[in-house]
Amino acid sequence: MKQKDFLSYDTLRMLSRFLIASFPLLFFSPVAMTQTQNEILYIGTYSENDSKGLYVLAFNRENLSTETIQTVHDKKSPTFLALHPNEKFLYAAYREGKDEHDPAGTIVAYAIDDKTGKLSMINQVSSVGASPCHISVDPSGQVAFVSHYQGGNLSSFKILKSGGISEAVSFIQHQGSSVHPNQTKPHMHAMIPSSDGNWVYASDLGIDQILKYKVHSKKGSVGQKPEIFPTKPGSGPRHFLLHPDLPYAYSLEELSSTVGIYRVDPKSGNLSFMNRVPMLSPEIQSDYNAAADIHLSVDGEWLYASNRGQDNLAIYHVDQETGLLKLQEHVPTGGQHPRNFKVDEKGDLLFVANMESDNVVIFRIHDQSGIPESTGTSISIPRPVFIEQLFLK
Template structure:
């Protein structure tokens, strides 16, 4: 009988290039005791902040948020090959996004398209991915227009993220500057995006939509609004091909809270039973249970163990939740009860300067 090959779990961390950060950090994760061992640091001084993994598990991609190339002051994206044994990275190529300050990247399940959100220029870039995992050219660039009610933060569009529906037919693009979540139909064959008949969902003025998380059943989309620290719920009727805003004011901060509102990250667990969301103003992680109609019921509020919980990772196995803190240079570890959604801080910490994005890959 052939012995079972042990599973190796790798955690990748994207960072801002401050306080001595060297770029992208690669760790192996020991599930039995919840600890990490650093394996590699990939040098990148242009703030490789947000990361994405190719559906094959063979390539990793980063935005370079602080790069500035050419007459259009374009940001860039990097492609890396993932070693199938160690999970370590090797550089493949770099491509311009033809947009400024790219802050988010996602990959289509077909492995041939990348969607890059250019926060600074308020645009969305679609790039081709080639057979060797490298970036091809920008095949489509969509420029948003308009502004919101906040003259300092919403004087122009700010595309913050682009997340695919579970069936990959739609791309949900959060624009903090215009208080809109844009709905684009994805044409895989022609590698193009076209607006849905309802081109966008508008949330309350001054909310600042930042990022969505899609329920596994594909019927509910949850958006964290950065500026109001609220959650918006959008219902998708798959059969009718329609979208409807159900609620754009689900609060997750205490009634008495008067501090900074700065929604950070949002995730639905793999089972579709619980939702988690962070506020960077009070360094808190809120938990909700998800009802059969997609409604949220408040369950808990946890101190995350650091300052500015910008990003967190919910373990697909249901056992752990990791929180990256942008300002205190640490990642904290919580054990998670998959049945109740409850979290317990383990006391384990991982030192990483200015962590912005956490991803896990299982090598089998």
């Protein structure tokens, strides 16, 4: 019996070694495979404080560590980025013109290496307007939209099959002013396309208007006669957010530090004002305040908005029937002057770009409350202003 038991054990041991060597995938748990998945963070910056421009970081989700694998500095201040829906291309809005005499900015198209996430330039074109501050891509991946703060205008571009970008197809100059000292002229700030790609919503901070333009995706153009939705005088609409599942939209209002809530007509895309909620905490005194960015949680239950001055995130619960917001808490961003921030596509993490303190702070989102909690992890990046995320296949 002893000899028989010994042989049985030895046979099993040899068999297990053979199986492990021959069929390793059978012994890898889903967790282990997830841990090896490559994640990339693209960080846009102002070209100040020795910034190297556009940073490409490999991100380790297990220990929240990052490694800079590339920096790109084709022009000065790549302050805003947009990922193509197919995740093969990245578009960067640079504040610097194509040459020293060009008062406009530059839009650069990059191909993304599908194994490393590194970038290689496809082409570059003039943004046409002065000081581009936002770029977005329509859901079909055929049109890029660019907003210009100083110029107070917008432009659109046809995205080519190569992933490159055409010269500007549309250029529209806004006119007007409003009541705040910072509203002596138009200041276009963001263009957000509808989920079906039929419309794009343009937020002009200088004239207190949200304008809805018709999109002609095959041409890469936008219509010349928008529907205009005035906001409260002095509010300064900066960013715009459409709920992915509900017929509601949210406008981040920079000058009044408020969030405007709108109902969206499913057929026409027109906006109907519903309510406005404050972003600032009454417990914090600050001489300067300016709302910066706005995002929803992955499940659409929570809305986050960043405050510069108080340097925090305002956290709201989204009523899933009415679309109305209820303030839950204010969370310090762990730095100064939070600009844009990124809600992790997995719904677990939140990254905040604190421009004045030269850091990107990582938060973990609580499963039940939706409240971001500090992980104590900070990435040192000079003058960060935008964060994009990519999961390599």
